[in-house]
Amino acid sequence: MKGKLAIVTAAASGMGRAGCVLFAEQGATVAVVDIDAARTQAVVDEITAAGGKAKGFVADLSKAEECTRVIDEAAAWLGGLDVLWAHAGTPGPSQYEGMDMGEYDFALDLNLTSAVACSAAAGPHIRKRGGGAILFTSSVGGLVGSMMSPVYSMAKFGIVGLTMSLAQRYAPDGIRVNAVCPGPVETAMLPHFFGRKGDEDKMEENRKRLMAVVPLGRTAQPVEIAHAAMWLLSDDASYVTGVALPVDGGYVCR
Numbered sequence: 001m002k003g004k005l006a007i008v009t010a011a012a013s014g015m016g017r018a019g020c021v022l023f024a025e026q027g028a029t030v031a032v033v034d035i036d037a038a039r040t041q042a043v044v045d046e047i048t049a050a051g052g053k054a055k056g057f058v059a060d061l062s063k064a065e066e067c068t069r070v071i072d073e074a075a076a077w078l079g080g081l082d083v084l085w086a087h088a089g090t091p092g093p094s095q096y097e098g099m100d101m102g103e104y105d106f107a108l109d110l111n112l113t114s115a116v117a118c119s120a121a122a123g124p125h126i127r128k129r130g131g132g133a134i135l136f137t138s139s140v141g142g143l144v145g146s147m148m149s150p151v152y153s154m155a156k157f158g159i160v161g162l163t164m165s166l167a168q169r170y171a172p173d174g175i176r177v178n179a180v181c182p183g184p185v186e187t188a189m190l191p192h193f194f195g196r197k198g199d200e201d202k203m204e205e206n207r208k209r210l211m212a213v214v215p216l217g218r219t220a221q222p223v224e225i226a227h228a229a230m231w232l233l234s235d236d237a238s239y240v241t242g243v244a245l246p247v248d249g250g251y252v253c254r
């Protein structure tokens, strides 16, 4: 990552935060993008205190025009763009029958529209540098169906389709496009998968049920996903494009 100009979205917490810190440690200059201004600044402060280079950018990534604005602003500050990790997403509605359509729209906006808008805005900047890489965050739910989160799974399958399509579209520009598909990761988001609205009392039971089907028998730490993300974005993965890589303790291989 040495010398790379990087943007990470949904970067103030969890895997995005771990990615920013790791990429900066490895020599990248990082634009940290999130809706939460205070936590974004905390990530920037952590990186700069360790001698790295970073700046925070606040945006609501559920809005396409905000995605375009923030990618352009961040690329202008960086002086170009080599790599984008478009990481934003949300678990979506837990109910299926009688679901709240506002929650449904928000799930599609943050999981899918933001990936489309951020990558479309990033393309011209990366092309100008003569190539680079884009990484999306899908999920194991983007590779196999999810009984508990059907709308989330549908959206994350969409990310895999976008990855495979843009890999072909951007290959002539030297831009590789991949997706990382995490299993359960210890972040602020994880409890939302186990205990949705009206289902909070089943949280422990759901967690145990999931752990029973993860061959490695544990959740991941955010940095374990960040390492995979860094590899996919780095020149070490120079012949890897169009891939949806499970980083899931073996969840999808059962």
Ligand SMILES: NC(=O)c1ccc[n+]([C@@H]2O[C@H](COP(=O)([O-])OP(=O)(O)OC[C@H]3O[C@@H](n4cnc5c(N)ncnc54)[C@H](O)[C@@H]3O)[C@@H](O)[C@H]2O)c1
Pocket (backbone or CB within 6 Å): 010, 011, 012, 013, 014, 015, 016, 033, 034, 035, 036, 039, 059, 060, 061, 062, 087, 088, 089, 090, 091, 110, 137, 138, 139, 140, 181, 182, 183, 184, 185, 186, 187, 188, 189, 190, 222
């Ligand atoms: N945690 C898991 O188990 C897991 C598993 C598979 C995939 N994922 C995916 O990982 C991504 C989330 O990452 P995490 O688990 O590190 O979560 P997290 O909760 O730690 O971080 C999510 C970040 O997104 C930011 N955010 C929320 N709404 C936003 C908006 N409208 N605009 C900009 N930023 C916004 C939050 O402020 C927060 O910093 C999502 O794409 C999610 O679908 C998570």
